[in-house]
Amino acid sequence: MEQKERISITVETTVPVSPELAWEYWTKPAHITQWNQASEDWHTPRAENDVRVGGKFSSRMESKDGKMGFDFWGIYDEVEPYRTLNSTLGDDRKVHVTFEPVASGTHIVETFEAEGENTVELQQQGWQAILDSYRRYVEKQ
Numbered sequence: 001m002e003q004k005e006r007i008s009i010t011v012e013t014t015v016p017v018s019p020e021l022a023w024e025y026w027t028k029p030a031h032i033t034q035w036n037q038a039s040e041d042w043h044t045p046r047a048e049n050d051v052r053v054g055g056k057f058s059s060r061m062e063s064k065d066g067k068m069g070f071d072f073w074g075i076y077d078e079v080e081p082y083r084t085l086n087s088t089l090g091d092d093r094k095v096h097v098t099f100e101p102v103a104s105g106t107h108i109v110e111t112f113e114a115e116g117e118n119t120v121e122l123q124q125q126g127w128q129a130i131l132d133s134y135r136r137y138v139e140k141q
Helices: 019-027 029-035 120-140
Strands: 008-015 042-049 056-063 069-080 084-089 094-102 105-113
Touching: 008 120, 019 029, 019 094, 019 105, 019 120, 029 042, 029 120, 105 120
Parallel strands: none
Antiparallel strands: 008 105, 042 056, 056 069, 069 084, 084 094, 094 105
16 A cells, blocks of 8 residues: 655744753743643643653643643654754654754754644644744743
8 A cells, every 4th residue: 555645844933042941941841831732722731751762752732621632642763952853743743843053042943744634734823833832931931
């Protein structure tokens, strides 16, 4: 059976902190639960993150009214501290995240393989909204 090639989607942002701090805000569960939502009516009540090759990450994402929720998880394939996080999600899609030092702080680029249920545009908007939430959180620290 022939496997269909997946579409890759890229979102990005720049945060005004060092790659080391950007990494900490990205990987520590206490921080993840503060920024990991696409809109104000969602939240992440718990997160776990074993940041090493073969380590698992998991976030419980729920609507604040309790009517919807899901576990978002994967396994790390490559970890280069303060630079790169590559992973495979629970549904076998690949995600690649880079942290690049720039004059204004750290530029983060996240590329992920699209899933088949939602439009590419909707997925791009949702992942960008989460990344924007991350940026706002970092700016307040």
